Amino acid sequence: MAAKKPVSITITGAGGQIGYALLFRIASGAMLGPDTPVRLNLLEIPQGLRAAEGAALELQDSAFPLLSHVEVTDDPAVAFGGANLALLVGARPRTAGMERADLLQANGGIFGPQGRAINDHAADDIRVVVVGNPANTNALIAASNAPDVPRDRFTALTRLDHNRALGQLSVAVDSPVGDLRGVTIWGNHSATQFPDVAHATAGGDSVPALLAGRLGGPEGARSWLVDEFIPRVAKRGAEIIEVRGSSSVASAASAAIDHVHDWVLGTADRGWTSAGLWSEGAYGVPEGVICSFPAVAEGGTWRVVEGLEIDLFARHRIDASVAELVEEREAVRSLGLI
Numbered sequence: 566m567a568a569k570k571p572v573s574i575t576i577t578g579a580g581g582q583i584g585y586a587l588l589f590r591i592a593s594g595a596m597l598g599p600d601t602p603v604r605l606n607l608l609e610i611p612q613g614l615r616a617a618e619g620a621a622l623e624l625q626d627s628a629f630p631l632l633s634h635v636e637v638t639d640d641p642a643v644a645f646g647g648a649n650l651a652l653l654v655g656a657r658p659r660t661a662g663m664e665r666a667d668l669l670q671a672n673g674g675i676f677g678p679q680g681r682a683i684n685d686h687a688a689d690d691i692r693v694v695v696v697g698n699p700a701n702t703n704a705l706i707a708a709s710n711a712p713d714v715p716r717d718r719f720t721a722l723t724r725l726d727h728n729r730a731l732g733q734l735s736v737a738v739d740s741p742v743g744d745l746r747g748v749t750i751w752g753n754h755s756a757t758q759f760p761d762v763a764h765a766t767a768g769g770d771s772v773p774a775l776l777a778g779r780l781g782g783p784e785g786a787r788s789w790l791v792d793e794f795i796p797r798v799a800k801r802g803a804e805i806i807e808v809r810g811s812s813s814v815a816s817a818a819s820a821a822i823d824h825v826h827d828w829v830l831g832t833a834d835r836g837w838t839s840a841g842l843w844s845e846g847a848y849g850v851p852e853g854v855i856c857s858f859p860a861v862a863e864g865g866t867w868r869v870v871e872g873l874e875i876d877l878f879a880r881h882r883i884d885a886s887v888a889e890l891v892e893e894r895e896a897v898r899s900l901g902l903i
């Protein structure tokens with residue numbers, strides 16, 4: 566049998582923390598499966614090149630049978646040349662005294678040029694996931710600067726929020742995470758996100774009913790969701806920073822791998838997951854923001870799961886997070902970034 570052609574994967578910010586947690590798992594086959602060789606193109610800024618080069622040395626020392634080549638560069642045209650997949654991790658973190666507009670502008674300087682480089686140099690089947698924050702709006706900037714690439718190839722990572730929700734629910738209803746279905750993260754990867762369990766099941770049983778059974782009825786379940794579950798998931802990033810002394814790294818890398826794995830290989834019979842996708846108007850979300858939706862993937866394409874009943878409580882929460890996405894879009898538009 567002819568050897569499979571390696572999939573060319575660009576990782577930006579490869580010399581950073583999440584990069585270091587990602588590279589070895591991708592090279593081991595965790596993302597694309599045990600029979601798909603990979604070629605890794607690591608993009609860094611000049612200050613980050615040595616760290617990326619060090620990681621490349623360690624990749625060589627790991628002798629991964631699936632790893633065909635590693636390239637380290639600070640030139641986006643080289644890094645995205647022929648790329649089939651791109652994980653955009655490198656971003657400008659918020660520093661003391663920085664307003665949101667400053668952060669959006671600084672990231673516009675990264676994701677605009679990277680979008681153009683993807684447009685001009687990537688392979689026709691390029692698929693992009695943005696991890697670097699603010700992930701949804703950075704993905705919007707990149708997509709808007711890549712007019713020749715179909716919009717639905719640009720996504721933002723909200724799988725970490727989804728996995729966090731599964732982790733919390735697993736404890737709350739005493740069910741293995743693998744038995745949980747029907748959880749959704751709606752909106753922005755920010756504190757306004759809405760982790761929604763109205764349609765969730767555990768081993769086939771309704772999660773709202775299980776919660777009510779454990780928490781003294783529907784009111785107890787509602788209080789737990791509003792006062793504990795939703796804020797815990799939405800603010801988990803801050804909790805990790807406080808406890809660990811630095812932001813989520815391994816869980817973020819793991820979620821990025823889950824996102825790409827499911828996008829390329831499909832969600833099959835595991836039900837829906839959550840992904841930040843270009844809105845075409847589903848659930849009343851305005852077109853042209855990158856919003857987290859319930860989503861399944863098949864044949865390399867994400868599809869929003871439509872037709873879910875949205876009650877008034879959910880509607881308010883979704884609308885609030887979408888309003889933030891629209892505000893961010895207006896801010897980057899007024900800065901001339903999209």
Ligand SMILES: NC(=O)C1=CN([C@@H]2O[C@H](COP(=O)(O)OP(=O)(O)OC[C@H]3O[C@@H](n4cnc5c(N)ncnc54)[C@H](O)[C@@H]3O)[C@@H](O)[C@H]2O)C=CC1
Nearest residue numbers: 578580581582583609610613655656696697698722725817
């Ligand atoms: N969407 C999500 O669920 C999550 C997102 N994040 C975000 O991921 C991003 C990366 O986090 P870490 O790896 O911990 O940060 P880090 O600071 O350790 O690494 C970032 C790397 O990106 C590089 N970089 C900066 N500008 C670049 C550019 N223009 N091109 C290529 N590389 C560039 C830096 O040199 C650095 O090595 C942050 O924005 C963080 O907020 C973190 C956790 C979860």
Ligand SMILES: O=C([O-])CC(=O)C(=O)O
Nearest residue numbers: 698725801802803812813
């Ligand atoms: O909160 C942060 O700074 C990092 C992040 O996006 C997360 O952990 O969800």
